[in-house]
Amino acid sequence: MANYTIHIAIAKEYLRKHEGYNEVEFIKGTIYPDMVKDKRKTHFGENSASCNLKEFLSKYSIKDSYNAGWFLHLIVDIQFYHNYFNDWDSNENNNKEVLYQDYDIINGELIEKYNILLPEEIKNICKIKKGELTYINMETLFEFIEELSNKSIEEYT
Numbered sequence: 309m310a311n312y313t314i315h316i317a318i319a320k321e322y323l324r325k326h327e328g329y330n331e332v333e334f335i336k337g338t339i340y341p342d343m344v345k346d347k348r349k350t351h352f353g354e355n356s357a358s359c360n361l362k363e364f365l366s367k368y369s370i371k372d373s374y375n376a377g378w379f380l381h382l383i384v385d386i387q388f389y390h391n392y393f394n395d396w397d398s399n400e401n402n403n404k405e406v407l408y409q410d411y412d413i414i415n416g417e418l419i420e421k422y423n424i425l426l427p428e429e430i431k432n433i434c435k436i437k438k439g440e441l442t443y444i445n446m447e448t449l450f451e452f453i454e455e456l457s458n459k460s461i462e463e464y465t
Contacts, residue, residue: 310388311411312339312430314449317422318384319377321457330373337377339430341385351382357389365465376461383464384456392452393443403443410444412437417446422453 310318319338323331341350352360359382368375416436418424426434 310384311408311415312342312426312434313411313415313418313424314388314453315339315342315381315384316424316426317418317453318456319380320422320424321453322380322461325457326460329376333373334377334380335427337374337379338381339427340374340378341381343429350378351385356385359383359386361386361464370461370465379464380456380461383461387456388452392448406442407444409437409439410441413439413441414444414446414449421450 315338316335319335323329323334341347344350347356348354351358352363361379361382364379364382368378370376370379412435415434419426419436
């Protein structure tokens with residue numbers, strides 16, 4: 309799954325490019341799916357890579373800002389695993405640990421570049437560290453954020 313700051317960066321860019329959403333509710337919806345213990349229920353699949361968008365849409369309307377943010381979260385997770393980060397294998401030794409270290413390294417740059425104010429619910433979760441990235445390429449990540457924020461979520465329905 310993409311981390312909180314990636315999700316929020318995409319949400320902020322999306323809101324900048326697409327009108328009609330309440331920013332606070334949209335951001336809350338964007339972070340919600342990863343805040344629960346059983347993510348299968350909020351991702352409508354066995355894991356973040358296998359989100360079922362049709363099942364989500366059968367239960368929720370994306371006309372609501374919160375639900376639209378939640379739907380964008382699912383789109384981001386699918387795209388992250390299938391089109392951006394598809395060569396990462398979570399079964400290899402320490403991969404998850406190294407990936408989370410990359411997340412801690414990118415957080416500061418994303419917060420600064422996209423003017424992210426972390427919601428209270430995740431302030432203690434998002435760490436900022438210095439170091440060399442192992443899996444994530446910042447240039448590719450910025451392209452990913454740009455690409456995902458350009459396309460209307462309605463195109464995924």
